[in-house]
Amino acid sequence: MTGESWREDALCRQTDPALYFPEAGGSPRDAKEVCEAxxxxxxxxxxxxxxxxxxxxxxxxxxxxxxxxxxxxxxAQAA
Incomplete structure (x- = not known):
């Protein structure tokens, strides 16, 4: 994929964006589960x-x- 065309196939486009930016103390677990698939x-x-x-x-x-x-x-880049 070139540029940012990958975004069109991202599963996160089908879910609430707030899931990927949990409040302080909130769990990122649900977002990570979507990412795994x-x-x-x-x-x-x-x-x-x-x-x-x-x-x-x-x-x-x-x-x-x-x-x-x-x-x-x-x-790693500095080494």
Whole structure:
């Protein structure tokens, strides 16, 4: 898939966007379950990492996991 065309096939388009941005203390579990079944999960995660997303569930990872991946990516690029 090129550009952001992957978004057209994303399962999250069929659910409430609020699911992917839980309130403080809320669980990202339901969003992650949708992501697990999504065919474009890898593209979504790559987009989040490439664009520096800080909040929400992207590609099946929550914002804490996303930040950890971003730090690891920066560290690997600096090495």
């Amino acid at each position: 999504c065919d474009v999960r890898r593209e979504c995660l790559a987009y989040a990492l490439d664009t520096g997303q800080q909040h929400g569930v992207w590609g099946g990872v929550d914002q804490r996991e996303l930040r950890r991946l971003q730090r690891a990516r920066r560290h």
